Amino acid sequence: MYAKQKYDRGDIREMNTINVLDELRTNGPLSRARIASRLGLTRATVSNIVSPLLKSALINETEFDDKGSGRPGMLLNLNPELGCMIAVEIDLDCVSLVLAKVGLEVIWKHREPVGVGDSLEVTLVRAENMVQQALVKARRRKLRCFGICVAWAGLVNREDGRLEYGPTSGWRSVPLRADWERRFGVPIYVENEAHSGAIAAYHFGPRAGARNFVYLSVGVGLAAGIFVDGILLRGKRGFAGQVGHTFFEENGKTCACGKQGCWVTEVGAKAVVQKLIDAGVQIPQATRAGGDWIELIAAKASAGDGAVLKVLSQVGRQLGYGAARIVETFNPSTVIVGGRLAQLIRPVEADVRSTILAQTLPCMREQLELIIGNESVDPLMGGLATIFDVIMQNPSLSKASMPEVLAG
Numbered sequence: 001m002y003a004k005q006k007y008d009r010g011d012i013r014e015m016n017t018i019n020v021l022d023e024l025r026t027n028g029p030l031s032r033a034r035i036a037s038r039l040g041l042t043r044a045t046v047s048n049i050v051s052p053l054l055k056s057a058l059i060n061e062t063e064f065d066d067k068g069s070g071r072p073g074m075l076l077n078l079n080p081e082l083g084c085m086i087a088v089e090i091d092l093d094c095v096s097l098v099l100a101k102v103g104l105e106v107i108w109k110h111r112e113p114v115g116v117g118d119s120l121e122v123t124l125v126r127a128e129n130m131v132q133q134a135l136v137k138a139r140r141r142k143l144r145c146f147g148i149c150v151a152w153a154g155l156v157n158r159e160d161g162r163l164e165y166g167p168t169s170g171w172r173s174v175p176l177r178a179d180w181e182r183r184f185g186v187p188i189y190v191e192n193e194a195h196s197g198a199i200a201a202y203h204f205g206p207r208a209g210a211r212n213f214v215y216l217s218v219g220v221g222l223a224a225g226i227f228v229d230g231i232l233l234r235g236k237r238g239f240a241g242q243v244g245h246t247f248f249e250e251n252g253k254t255c256a257c258g259k260q261g262c263w264v265t266e267v268g269a270k271a272v273v274q275k276l277i278d279a280g281v282q283i284p285q286a287t288r289a290g291g292d293w294i295e296l297i298a299a300k301a302s303a304g305d306g307a308v309l310k311v312l313s314q315v316g317r318q319l320g321y322g323a324a325r326i327v328e329t330f331n332p333s334t335v336i337v338g339g340r341l342a343q344l345i346r347p348v349e350a351d352v353r354s355t356i357l358a359q360t361l362p363c364m365r366e367q368l369e370l371i372i373g374n375e376s377v378d379p380l381m382g383g384l385a386t387i388f389d390v391i392m393q394n395p396s397l398s399k400a401s402m403p404e405v406l407a408g
């Protein structure tokens with residue numbers, strides 16, 4: 001009985017610790033009193049929780065002028081110098097990386113194009129070189145690296161850190177965590193790219209904290225991260241959200257996954273490029289790797305190019321048809337369209353919106369919100385949040401000595 005009670009208290013304390021750290025991550029710096037009122041805790045409880053966190057250097061405190069009271073108050077914040085985190089996104093046409101301090105201050109952000117036909121080996125070497133550079137930058141600043149989170153467009157096995165299957169890339173069973181932990185000597189986390197984008201939306205987006213929303217990642221691939229009642233739907237093996245490979249068009253194009261008429265064969269990057277070419281729009285071959293063509297087409301769209309806007313309008317409606325099915329299935333408050341193609345969808349937002357509304361049942365479409373392309377909703381930010389979540393759940397991690405971050 002006593003053991004049970006002790007366990008429960010520990011549980012509550014851990015939950016409160018996570019909540020305090022989460023408040024500081026999203027709203028810091030904050031005073032103890034402010035944290036207490038935001039979380040509905042007593043000042044004493046907050047002080048109890050904060051004390052070991054200060055000792056472990058996970059958070060620090062600074063003085064501020066408490067106007068009116070005549071004495072300085074203390075503000076708590078995450079300790080930005082505690083260490084750093086690295087998020088990597090391995091997309092089908094580019095590799096992106098961000099190196100950030102624990103307080104989310106970005107130290108280095110970098111992107112390199114990858115040819116859509118490039119092999120697994122070429123892409124991984126590119127990613128590994130970028131990680132190596134980031135770790136050198138971290139070491140120069142004497143920052144301990146708490147981990148690397150890799151977001152990838154495919155079925156990801158988070159249990160053993162394996163990239164199981166890329167329906168568009170064709171990659172199969174890549175033991176990324178094992179390979180990279182051996183190579184870099186820091187914890188490696190893997191995440192599906194759309195899930196990572198949804199995690200970013202949950203923590204940092206314009207509707208941060210929303211409990212029911214759909215994040216739709218539109219790029220070379222197409223997938224969704226869906227939050228229901230504040231929980232990311234992962235499914236039995238964590239593969240949920242592969243909406244791009246659901247049926248869309250009878251007698252449609254053959255998809256890279258081998259099926260015919262998948263949704264992504266109509267609104268994915270490859271399909272959009274083909275539709276633009278068919279409409280007579282010039283897209284130089286040299287701009288196709290790395291997605292430079294997206295900037296080109298976005299510029300044409302904002303200049304009012306009729307042929308471009310006509311194609312994008314069709315793509316917008318096709319996106320709306322599919323999105324409406326997801327809305328009717330999950331009843332979200334918000335649909336967030338992200339991914340590299342979001343900037344091409346933005347000019348035709350009205351087409352997406354009107355299609356979703358026309359295709360959704362009356363009561364369900366009321367107050368349904370559509371957000372297209374928001375910078376804070378970035379899979380890289382989701383990756384940083386994933387690593388930070390691990391630190392929050394194990395505050396003692398921050399006391400560990402700094403490991404050698406570079407292999408060899």
Ligand SMILES: [Zn+2]
Pocket residue numbers: 167244245246255256257258259262264
């Ligand atoms: Zn498919």
